[in-house]
Each structure stands twice: as C-alpha cells, then as structure tokens.
Amino acid sequence: MEVLDAVVVGAGQAGLSTSFHLRRRGVEHVVLDGDAAPGGAWQHRWDSLTMRDVHGVAALPDAEAPTGDGPANLVVPASFAAYERDHQLPVERPVTVRRVEDAGDGSGLLVVHTDRGDLRTRTLVSATGTWTRPFVPSYPGRDTFVGPQWHTHDYPGPEAFRGLRTAVVGGGASAVQLLGEVAPVTDTLWFTRRPPVWRTDDFTPEAGRAAVAMVEDRVRRGLPPASVVSVTGLVLREQEHAAADLGAYRRRAMFTALEADAVRLPDGTREPVDAVLWATGFRPAVGHLAPLRLRSERGGITLDGTTAVADPRVQLVGYGPSASTIGATRAGRAAARAVAAWLERRGDLSPTG
Numbered sequence: 150m151e152v153l154d155a156v157v158v159g160a161g162q163a164g165l166s167t168s169f170h171l172r173r174r175g176v177e178h179v180v181l182d183g184d185a186a187p188g189g190a191w192q193h194r195w196d197s198l199t200m201r202d203v204h205g206v207a208a209l210p211d212a213e214a215p216t217g218d219g220p221a222n223l224v225v226p227a228s229f230a231a232y233e234r235d236h237q238l239p240v241e242r243p244v245t246v247r248r249v250e251d252a253g254d255g256s257g258l259l260v261v262h263t264d265r266g267d268l269r270t271r272t273l274v275s276a277t278g279t280w281t282r283p284f285v286p287s288y289p290g291r292d293t294f295v296g297p298q299w300h301t302h303d304y305p306g307p308e309a310f311r312g313l314r315t316a317v318v319g320g321g322a323s324a325v326q327l328l329g330e331v332a333p334v335t336d337t338l339w340f341t342r343r344p345p346v347w348r349t350d351d352f353t354p355e356a357g358r359a360a361v362a363m364v365e366d367r368v369r370r371g372l373p374p375a376s377v378v379s380v381t382g383l384v385l386r387e388q389e390h391a392a393a394d395l396g397a398y399r400r401r402a403m404f405t406a407l408e409a410d411a412v413r414l415p416d417g418t419r420e421p422v423d424a425v426l427w428a429t430g431f432r433p434a435v436g437h438l439a440p441l442r443l444r445s446e447r448g449g450i451t452l453d454g455t456t457a458v459a460d461p462r463v464q465l466v467g468y469g470p471s472a473s474t475i476g477a478t479r480a481g482r483a484a485a486r487a488v489a490a491w492l493e494r495r496g497d498l499s500p501t502g
C-alpha cells in the first residue's frame with residue numbers, strides 16, 4: 150500500500166487552508182472529505198442564513214474572502230469550489246474516515262480506515278469541524294414530548310414554526326439568531342442555563358484575543374474546548390430588533406423536564422409548548438480518532454499549538470481556539486508547518502521541501 154506523507158480529513162476552511170500550506174511545503178497528501186460537494190459545513194446551513202447574517206467568513210490563504218448578499222449555503226461553497234479548483238488541491242470526496250489507528254507493526258505509520266478502503270500515512274491532520282455532531286442535552290421527558298423538536302443542525306426555517314408555541318433552548322449566538330427569525334411568526338419562550346451575557350460596546354480585537362486565549366488555555370490543559378460566547382458576549386443585530394421588540398430575548402431559567410405538550414419550570418409550573426428548538430451547539434467531530442486514545446483524563450484532547458500531545462503525528466485544526474473561520478485559516482498554516490517539521494526530523498522530507 151502506498152504511504153502518504155499526510156492525510157487531511159475534512160475539506161472545510163481548516164482542511165483547505167492546511168492543504169494549501171502542505172502543497173506549498175511540498176508535502177505529498179490527500180484531503181478526504183465526507184461531503185459530496187465542496188463547502189464544508191457551510192453547504193448545510195439553513196436557507197434563510199444570508200451572508201448578511203453570518204459573523205464574517207475569513208479568507209482562505211492567497212484568496213479573497215467570500216462576498217455577496219446571497220444565502221451562505223451557496224456563496225461560501227461556490228467560493229470553496231473555485232478555491233479547490235484554482236489551487237488544484239487533492240480533495241477526494243465523498244470519502245468518510247471511520248477510524249485512524251497506529252499500523253501496529255513498528256513502522257510508525259498511521260492507518261486511515263475509510264468507506265472507500267484504507268490508506269497509510271506518516272501524519273494526519275483532522276479538520277472535521279463540529280457540524281456532524283449536533284449536541285442536545287438530555288432532559289427528562291425529551292422522548293415523550295409529542296411535538297416537533299429541531300436542532301440548529303436541521304432548522305427548517307421560520308415558516309415551520311408558524312402557530313407553534315416554541316421553546317428555544319440555548320444561550321449562544323445561534324439561539325439569538327434563530328429567535329430573531331422565529332419570534333416574529335409565532336410565540337416563543339427562551340430558555341438558557343445561565344443568564345445571557347450581552348455585549349453593549351463594539352467588539353474589540355482585545356476581546357477577540359481574550360476569547361481565543363481562554364479556549365487555547367483550556368485545550369493546552371486537556372479540557373474540552375468551551376464556548377467563546379462566555380467571554381465575547383452576545384449581541385443583537387438590526388435583523389433581531391423586531392424579535393427584541395416582541396420580548397423574545399426575555400430569558401427564562403432552564404426548564405427541568407419536558408412533558409407530552411409542555412415544559413416543567415424550576416418552580417414546578419407547567420408551561421404549554423408545541424415545539425422545541427434546540428440551539429444547544431455542537432461537539433468536535435473527533436470520533437474517528439478514538440483508537441489513538443488522544444483524550445486526556447480531563448475530557449479534551451491536549452494540544453500544543455495544533456499538535457496532539459499524546460501523538461504528535463496528529464494535528465487538529467478547526468478545534469478549540471481555531472474553531473472560527475479566521476482561526477481555521479491560521480491553524481492550517483501552523484499544522485502544515487508542524488507536519489513538515491515532523492517529517493524533516495524523521496528524514497522523510499527534505500528541509501527545502
């Protein structure tokens with residue numbers, strides 16, 4: 150079986166940036182992507198999310214940031230498709246990586262098991278994002294609630310909620326944004342575990358750096374990466390003002406249980422609801438790395454930069470502090486540098502490569 154210098158898993162912002170920099174350094178690699186088309190998670194965002202609604206999509210290396218007023222699930226994928234083409238990146242799709250493990254023969258190689266066969270590689274860059282792992286917290290009665298339950302992952306657009314009294318759960322940016330769409334068409338109740346932290350001043354670069362540093366510190370200590378919203382705070386934009394005028398952002402303490410057609414509040418009161426929208430976030434999609442036992446006893450994968458401390462053949466990009474488009478672009482560069490350094494140290498890549 151051919152041995153590659155690197156396999157990148159995922160062709161979103163993080164994987165494409167990594168591939169660009171690996172190519173520039175002369176590292177022979179492939180990018181395996183589970184989706185049928187270019188665009189990473191952006192191709193799956195809901196139809197009503199326009200480029201005006203996103204928080205900003207950073208440029209990929211040696212390219213302009215995607216622009217346009219259209220739906221983000223068309224604009225960004227078109228831009229990624231052109232990028233892959235223009236830079237002739239070695240993306241193969243659809244290929245799903247099921248698991249990655251040590252070859253177990255003393256060769257120091259990794260074996261990448263996919264739904265299209267196995268590959269052997271000296272290094273691996275995991276750039277799998279979070280979209281494939283929507284998180285729904287478990288509450289008593291969740292399975293007995295008779296009405297529809299949606300997650301941000303499969304948000305059907307505001308019209309599906311018309312006439313349905315809806316509990317929106319979650320204290321992050323997605324909850325704020327989805328309430329902005331749903332509240333003008335139906336009655337909503339907003340539930341969060343902690344009181345939301347609102348940002349009133351303009352978002353400064355210092356605040357951004359503080360948020361990233363906080364998550365960086367967590368992954369350096371092997372903790373699960375946390376939401377950066379706790380540091381950056383939430384903001385209401387113009388498109389959310391109508392919902393705000395309707396009182397949609399009056400937060401309620403998290404309910405304690407779901408019943409067939411209601412939620413049970415902490416004081417025991419029963420509050421009828423017809424639907425639940427879980428805007429409760431995502432978890433890193435790292436299940437394919439399980440055989441490598443990268444997870445620390447503190448629940449996260451300990452990183453030094455982008456390198457997994459437990460197995461330096463593995464880089465994680467778009468994970469923790471680099472889980473933003475700007476962070477993913479930068480992490481791709483750092484990961485390619487770390488891969489090249491690893492290969493050089495082992496004599497598998499010439500220093501000029």
Ligand SMILES: Cc1cc2nc3c(=O)[nH]c(=O)nc-3n(C[C@H](O)[C@H](O)[C@H](O)COP(=O)(O)OP(=O)(O)OC[C@H]3O[C@@H](n4cnc5c(N)ncnc54)[C@H](O)[C@@H]3O)c2cc1C
Pocket residue numbers: 158159160161162163164181182183184188189190191203204205206207244245246247276277278279280281301323431434437466467468471472473474475477
């Ligand atoms: C609703 C929402 C809105 C957001 N808005 C913004 C924003 O406005 N600005 C911003 O900077 N950030 C935003 N983010 C965060 C941002 O999307 C990400 O940080 C960034 O786009 C993720 O890029 P990525 O390459 O890490 O992952 P993705 O774009 O998710 O790409 C991962 C790729 O890996 C593939 N993959 C996954 N598992 C496997 C596997 N086992 N085998 C093969 N392939 C696999 C997937 O098919 C996918 O193509 C948002 C996130 C969410 C959830």
